Amino acid sequence: MMDLSTKVKKAGLRVTQPRLRLLELLSVSSQPLSFAQICETLEQQEIDNATIYRNLQKFVEKKIVHTIQQPGDVNLYSMSTHDHEHHVHPHFSCTSCKTVQCLPELSVKFKEHNEWDKALQNAVLHFSGVCPSCE
Ligand SMILES: [Zn+2]
Numbered sequence: 001m002m003d004l005s006t007k008v009k010k011a012g013l014r015v016t017q018p019r020l021r022l023l024e025l026l027s028v029s030s031q032p033l034s035f036a037q038i039c040e041t042l043e044q045q046e047i048d049n050a051t052i053y054r055n056l057q058k059f060v061e062k063k064i065v066h067t068i069q070q071p072g073d074v075n076l077y078s079m080s081t082h083d084h085e086h087h088v089h090p091h092f093s094c095t096s097c098k099t100v101q102c103l104p105e106l107s108v109k110f111k112e113h114n115e116w117d118k119a120l121q122n123a124v125l126h127f128s129g130v131c132p133s134c135e
């Protein structure tokens, strides 16, 4: 895995302590985190919420971090594991343990009308069910 300050530099951003702390937190977390959860942890390291918010938006814009939109619930944030731009992976909400997880990357192919294959740039796919560890 690429080291975090290299990731920040490659995205054309200045390496700062709050940025590294934020990425560190997201990369060690096994699950996507909400803004509130991120603030709760980073507050202890005296990083204020406005700084966290600004840097999160920057990371999302630079595709280092991606947003997980949950219908009717808060957004979650997770590290992007692939560096290429149009990376489509679904998310999974477990109805039993209530966790949200990033699933492996998916390649999307249309059965007919394959002119839409190359048109596809982004997708929001959210699955739900009972996760393997709850089964
Ligand atoms: Zn579960």
Ligand SMILES: [Zn+2]
Pocket: 066, 068, 078, 089, 090, 091, 101, 102, 103
């Ligand atoms: Zn994800």
